Amino acid sequence: VEVDVGWDVTLMMEAFGRQPGVIGNQMGLRYTPAAHPRFDFDLLVGTTYDELNTKFFTLGVTVRF
Incomplete structure (x- = not known):
């Protein structure tokens, strides 16, 4: 899900699966x-819901050709 929040900024949210369960x-x-x-x-912050409850940060750069 992406939502424009103003100027040149978008709020992003996503859910994903890494392996079954x-x-x-x-x-x-x-x-x-x-x-x-x-x-x-x-700039994203996330977590996985497993026995370790891992938290992480993601930095990304996209360049379009």
């Missing part, structure tokens, strides 16, 4: 500068 989710912000729409910069 282990699910997780992550949520964060995506910045797409209006001056350079070929680039996206993501």
